[in-house]
Amino acid sequence: MSDLHHPQTRMTQQRSVILEELRKLDTHPTADELYQIVRLRLPRISLGTVYRNLVFLTESGQIMRLESAGNTNRFDANMQPHQHVRCVCCGAIADIFPPVMAPETDRIHVPGFARILQSRIEYDGLCEKCAAAKASEEAAAYYPNSA
Ligand SMILES: [Zn+2]
Numbered sequence: 689m690s691d692l693h694h695p696q697t698r699m700t701q702q703r704s705v706i707l708e709e710l711r712k713l714d715t716h717p718t719a720d721e722l723y724q725i726v727r728l729r730l731p732r733i734s735l736g737t738v739y740r741n742l743v744f745l746t747e748s749g750q751i752m753r754l755e756s757a758g759n760t761n762r763f764d765a766n767m768q769p770h771q772h773v774r775c776v777c778c779g780a781i782a783d784i785f786p787p788v789m790a791p792e793t794d795r796i797h798v799p800g801f802a803r804i805l806q807s808r809i810e811y812d813g814l815c816e817k818c819a820a821a822k823a824s825e826e827a828a829a830y831y832p833n834s835a
């Protein structure tokens with residue numbers, strides 16, 4: 689039985705559309721980027737609703753929120769253990785499979801800290817698009833009179 693006018697049903701339907709669209713992407717979109725996609729299917733949905741559903745899906749363990757510095761507003765439906773590389777130039781994010789083993793934390797002692805709970809490995813990189821743009825910039829600087 690589905691009654692689309694029932695608020696509870698509408699909420700569940702919105703949430704499953706959000707989850708479905710996030711699962712199609714490997715770009716780790718922000719709430720706003722996902723909102724732009726979801727609204728094509730649900731024209732009346734608001735950014736706030738998308739955001740609240742993303743928080744719910746994160747808290748219920750169905751998706752992940754990226755926790756690296758500066759990326760806390762990005763979401764990932766891939767729940768396999770993996771790591772991320774971020775382009776220092778444009779911020780594009782890609783997955784790294786399989787993840788590189790994190791160092792043991794139980795032998796690390798830090799003054800003032802009772803224990804270390806976990807470690808996180810993340811990578812900075814240069815995506816192919818930015819690398820190509822940089823290369824042509826460098827070529828133009830090196831051969832200023834050509835072309
Ligand atoms: Zn880039």
Ligand SMILES: [Zn+2]
Pocket residue numbers: 716764766770771772782783
């Ligand atoms: Zn990922």
